Amino acid sequence: MKIAVAGTGYVGLVTGVCLAEYGHSVTCVDIDETKVKLMQSGVSPIYEPGLEELMLSNMERLTFTTQYKEAYKDADVIFIGVGTPEKQDGSADLSYVYSVALQIAESLERDCVVVVKSTVPIGTNDKIEDIIRTNLVNNVNVSVASNPEFLAQGSAVRDTLHSSRIVLGVEDEVAGITLKKVYENFESPILVTNRRSAEMIKYASNDFLALKISFINEIANLCEIIGANIDDVAQGMGYDSRIGNKFLNSGIGYGGSCFPKDTKALHWLANFHDYELKTIKATIDVNENQKIKLIKKSRKYFDSLKGLNVAVLGLTFKPGTDDLREAPSLVNIPIMLEDGANIKAWDPVGINNFKKAYPNDITYCNTIEETILDADICFIFTEWEEVKDFNVSKYSQLMKNPIIIDGRNCYSLVDMENLNVIYDSIGRETIRSLEYSFQY
Ligand code: UDX
Numbered sequence: 007m008k009i010a011v012a013g014t015g016y017v018g019l020v021t022g023v024c025l026a027e028y029g030h031s032v033t034c035v036d037i038d039e040t041k042v043k044l045m046q047s048g049v050s051p052i053y054e055p056g057l058e059e060l061m062l063s064n065m066e067r068l069t070f071t072t073q074y075k076e077a078y079k080d081a082d083v084i085f086i087g088v089g090t091p092e093k094q095d096g097s098a099d100l101s102y103v104y105s106v107a108l109q110i111a112e113s114l115e116r117d118c119v120v121v122v123k124s125t126v127p128i129g130t131n132d133k134i135e136d137i138i139r140t141n142l143v144n145n146v147n148v149s150v151a152s153n154p155e156f157l158a159q160g161s162a163v164r165d166t167l168h169s170s171r172i173v174l175g176v177e178d179e180v181a182g183i184t185l186k187k188v189y190e191n192f193e194s195p196i197l198v199t200n201r202r203s204a205e206m207i208k209y210a211s212n213d214f215l216a217l218k219i220s221f222i223n224e225i226a227n228l229c230e231i232i233g234a235n236i237d238d239v240a241q242g243m244g245y246d247s248r249i250g251n252k253f254l255n256s257g258i259g260y261g262g263s264c265f266p267k268d269t270k271a272l273h274w275l276a277n278f279h280d281y282e283l284k285t286i287k288a289t290i291d292v293n294e295n296q297k298i299k300l301i302k303k304s305r306k307y308f309d310s311l312k313g314l315n316v317a318v319l320g321l322t323f324k325p326g327t328d329d330l331r332e333a334p335s336l337v338n339i340p341i342m343l344e345d346g347a348n349i350k351a352w353d354p355v356g357i358n359n360f361k362k363a364y365p366n367d368i369t370y371c372n373t374i375e376e377t378i379l380d381a382d383i384c385f386i387f388t389e390w391e392e393v394k395d396f397n398v399s400k401y402s403q404l405m406k407n408p409i410i411i412d413g414r415n416c417y418s419l420v421d422m423e424n425l426n427v428i429y430d431s432i433g434r435e436t437i438r439s440l441e442y443s444f445q446y
């Protein structure tokens with residue numbers, strides 16, 4: 007089939023490339039010329055494991071362009087995958103989605119199914135259909151369908167090629183038949199429902215996972231107070247298949263491009279309809295506090311970080327991505343700078359993006375060793391494999407004061423017990439084998 011995809015971010019580009027892999031002819035459209043030029047030369051503008059390789063092996067079925075009219079005018083199906091960022095009040099900013107809808111309306115020269123992949127508040131598909139139908143230039147039929155994505159960054163290609171489910175929210179037969187054809191070579195289970203239910207499935211799924219994380223983070227906070235161990239607690243809970251062992255990792259809260267904005271957007275939407283989603287409100291509040299938990303912990307050791315050498319391991323919101331959206335590092339590093347800390351930071355792929363916000367205030371390092379050398383305190387924000395596999399004895403060898411505040415529980419307590427360190431992690435006993443005489 008002839009498919010166009012609007013937006014080449016994590017969602018749009020991965021969708022386009024995976025549809026090409028399953029045999030469709032796909033034109034990816036983006037307003038960003040630099041991105042388009044990169045993709046035309048076979049380079050992925052985002053870091054996503056396996057994406058560039060898959061893109062290169064499907065180049066004969068892939069086209070990249072800024073010329074939306076050419077791409078949309080005779081497409082069988084157009085996917086909308088542009089961003090829906092959060093507005094100041096927590097609601098979703100739909101301006102990009104609506105501007106693509108207008109572009110589609112003015113371009114179409116034949117019947118088409120428009121598929122909304124971006125996460126949009128319940129009812130938005132109806133508005134998109136309205137916008138397109140009232141602004142059509144030519145006399146063509148358009149159906150709008152909701153087809154939310156369930157990909158996680160870092161495993162986006164696998165999550166799309168082998169999706170846990172394909173949800174099709176349709177209001178007419180043409181859209182249903184066309185979308186089943188798009189996905190005929192995929193092996194995932196297909197659920198066909200109406201558009202509003204499909205939109206809700208996406209929000210409810212993301213918000214449930216966010217709730218699960220905030221729940222385990224609260225239990226971890228309580229474990230610290232009463233002397234229980236969250237690793238064992240989570241393992242013990244996870245054996246119950248009704249609970250499941252996934253998404254029970256406590257830490258410094260969820261970040262990324264989805265959970266923070268999707269919890270706020272659903273809460274906002276419920277409020278708008280005079281309903282308070284109390285569980286989601288609690289999820290959001292717990293997460294805000296959790297993000298600054300490491301700074302709070304550091305106050306046990308130093309009143310302020312002024313003049314101290316601070317090592318930061320990990321900048322991205324999770325491993326496997328270069329994305330910094332809603333990353334805890336972005337909340338904590340300004341506080342450290344405000345304190346007057348000398349910061350050295352390491353991240354295997356996130357440094358270039360972080361430099362855009364902080365070009366001069368931080369020393370960026372290529373290795374963990376260089377980062378922790380002479381440090382007074384070390385913060386771990388992201389559980390990169392390099393951090394987890396790091397030879398922990400080097401903390402006591404290289405740091406001036408080996409105080410490690412780990413927001414992702416990268417090490418077992420047993421491994422840290424015999425080192426000359428303070429190891430303060432989430433929901434577990436603090437290891438204090440370091441004898442030290444400085445301020446405490
Ligand atoms: C996505 C989804 O769109 C969002 O709804 C979902 O909840 C999370 O992820 P993502 O792919 O991460 O967003 O967005 P982003 O990386 O910001 O990419 C959006 C792309 O669309 C950018 O390349 C941007 O240049 C492009 N764009 C934006 C357009 O082509 N046209 C526009 O009008 C606006």
Ligand code: UDX
Nearest residue numbers: 155156157158159253254255259260261262264323324
């Ligand atoms: C998420 C959903 O997983 C995906 O299905 C949806 O389509 C988009 O949003 P993503 O944001 O890429 O994907 O990453 P995910 O792996 O879900 O992690 C989100 C955040 O939760 C990260 O900050 C991560 O560190 C945190 N997290 C995850 C925890 O704190 N604990 C966990 O147990 C799992």
